[in-house]
Amino acid sequence: MxxxxxxxxxxxxxxxxxxxxxxxxxxxxxxxxxxxxxxxxxxxxxxxxxxxxxxxxxxxxxxxxxxxxxxxxxxxxxxxxxxxxxxxxxxxxLKETTTLIVAYGILSAGVVITLQDVFRNFAGGIIILFSRTFQAGDRIQVGDCYGDVLDINYFHTTLMEIREWVDGDQYTGRILTMPNSFVLDSTVKNYTRDFSFIWDEVTIILSPESDWRKSRDIALQTTNSLIKDYVEHSKKELASMERKYMFTSYDVDTKIFLFIESDRIEMHLRYVVDTKQRRYVNDLLNQGLLDAFATEPGIVIGSISSIEITKMP
The missing domain is CATH 1.10.287 (Helix Hairpins)
Known part of the structure; x- marks a missing residue:
């Protein structure tokens, strides 16, 4: 008790x-x-x-x-x-008399008008709890507020804030308290409901003379060795989502998309990662790519202008 x-x-x-x-x-x-x-x-x-x-x-x-x-x-x-x-x-x-019922109706209407914000917050709390729009532990975004749900009360929701001045979806240390009425008229973006993964991207800039095929192979090998567990789990969650939503795509394999500019080749590396591990995995991936590219003389990271400046006496 x-x-x-x-x-x-x-x-x-x-x-x-x-x-x-x-x-x-x-x-x-x-x-x-x-x-x-x-x-x-x-x-x-x-x-x-x-x-x-x-x-x-x-x-x-x-x-x-x-x-x-x-x-x-x-x-x-x-x-x-x-x-x-x-x-x-x-x-x-309450007694079943017309006078009391009418009086109660008028009183109730007055109370509702006076305390409409309170009732909206309470109605929002009921909707959240029964519709499972989000739950404690979910990572959500409402407007400009991002955070992990700590508590859902009758009248407000408490978040541990992320982002703001802190990069990479990490905690700021501030606690956000939001009236539950937001669920009635705002879009709630849930990062972890039903699917606890997101797609992240890393952009690799190569000089035009670099061996882009070898760079692509190294990037794919480095990434896949790092995120293989995430890929397997994400495929299982996507398969589960098909039973609930009109969703048929299971393509969570790592992809690289090339973009050519006059002074560089851009490789956009797209991969799946756990929502709450994005910055950690991004850091490990960047370290792994730098180490792998450093041993390859035919691969130069950076634009032509940056390379020329580096070579100036």
Whole structure:
């Protein structure tokens, strides 16, 4: 049982006892018996909700081993129990009379207008949790905000920020808190949902006299030896995606595309990599390419202008 659930159960148990004492053993009962009884019932509903939430949290904690699935399932169960508790409390306090229903409708409309941002955030939180637009641990982009999802609450989502002044999709150290209403009117770009890989590119510039065929072979060999595990796993994930989406392409093999300019040959090396390992793999790949090209006298990296400047006395 979490500390929050434990405290909630103790507090509402005390409230129920106090209200029961007032209702049955004090002079206030004749005048306020009806409202006291409703308060006791509402407090009992809330205490039962805490008990149910604690019960299901313990079961999920023992039965679900995956951290991401355990977190998401706990959130969903918590939302469902909360909604059921709110509905039960509304039934306790509302009577089936036209006057009360109309009054409640007018009051509800006023509350919704006044607190529309709060309700939008809550609606966004429900959509996120049930539609699985993203989950804790996913890497997402919303507008100019990039980061890994740390927590999804009823009203806001918390991210560990990446990019900004830091290159290569690495953490800045800042925590972003975004209202959940963004999911209603913004595009959410998910880098890891269903497919946890991305394609990255390295541009290699060669002098026109360089042996581009040998350069291409070296680049392909160096890259494939480094990312072979990523290729195999990405193919499996793409095959799984075919069962969910209209998706039939499985071409994740390393490719090189040539582009010829008057003073250089450009090789654009395209390869697949784990989303959260992009900078690390890019660094290893560049080191490997530099080491491999350094032993080949027929391969010169750089444009003609840079080579001529290097050769000037």
């Amino acid at each position: 979490s500390g929050r659930n434990y405290i909630g159960i103790i507090v509402f148990a005390f409230i129920i006892l106090a209200l029961s004492y007032i209702n049955y053993f004090t002079v206030l009962a004749p005048n306020y018996g009806d409202i006291l009884l409703k308060l006791i019932q509402a407090s009992s509903i809330i205490m039962i909700a805490y008990l149910l939430n604690s019960f299901f949290e313990n079961i999920i904690g023992k039965q679900v081993q995956d951290t991401k699935n355990r977190y998401t399932l706990r959130k969903v169960v918590s939302v469902v129990i909360t909604l059921l508790a709110v509905g039960a409390i509304m039934i306790v306090f």
